């Protein structure tokens with residue numbers, strides 16, 4: 080746990096061997112465990128290397144090393160430091176990346192399903208924009224170019240974030256229809272991107288020249 084200590088708190092801790100702190104809100108000393116009985120029995124106190132933490136009078140930066148009689152944290156946890164920053168970041172990132180990949184894979188599956196429907200039935204079935212694109216290469220390429228241009232215009236014309244996200248959605252979707260015609264899976268594209276993680280774009284461009292010569 081973390082608490083604030085002044086010289087009196089330190090002196091009390093040394094004499095009583097119970098971790099004692101200074102409450103800045105009540106301007107008084109308090110001993111951990113005085114109400115809960117969960118005392119921390121201090122068997123050593125550590126100062127920093129050059130002891131300047133003690134010289135800065137009001138509040139001291141020291142470490143009490145002790146054996147707790149019960150949970151140290153007011154939440155009942157053994158320690159107050161039970162929240163791992165790295166674990167929390169990983170959990171948030173994992174949830175975010177799961178949602179992103181599920182969205183892409185489910186759109187990909189719909190697009191490939193439309194392609195399969197065209198290939199396996201002679202009837203046109205339900206009207207489908209994807210099928211129209213799959214059956215008309217010129218239309219598909221003109222839509223990809225048009226959507227890419229609209230995305231650029233969100234920047235050039237200072238349009239809002241929502242508009243940029245929507246135009247990117249259009250670019251992605253139409254490009255994914257082209258990928259279905261080329262039989263390229265999203266995983267192949269993501270794999271290409273992952274492999275580029277370790278190299279800067281400038282380095283990669285430079286190495287292309289060397290490969291040619």
Ligand SMILES: N=c1c2ncn([C@@H]3O[C@H](COP(=O)(O)OP(=O)(O)OP(=O)(O)O)[C@@H](O)[C@H]3O)c2ncn1[C@@H]1O[C@H](COP(=O)(O)O)[C@@H](O)[C@H]1O
Nearest residue numbers: 186189190193206207208209210222225226248249252253
């Ligand atoms: N994500 C999309 C998607 N994004 C855009 N579009 C269509 O693409 C077409 C062109 O979009 P535009 O914004 O360019 O529309 P526009 O009519 O040209 O309008 P302007 O740009 O001229 O203003 C429209 O008909 C949109 O509805 C999409 N059509 C389908 N999908 C996905 O594909 C699935 C299957 O769709 P269907 O094949 O139509 O059943 C859908 O459930 C969606 O998940």
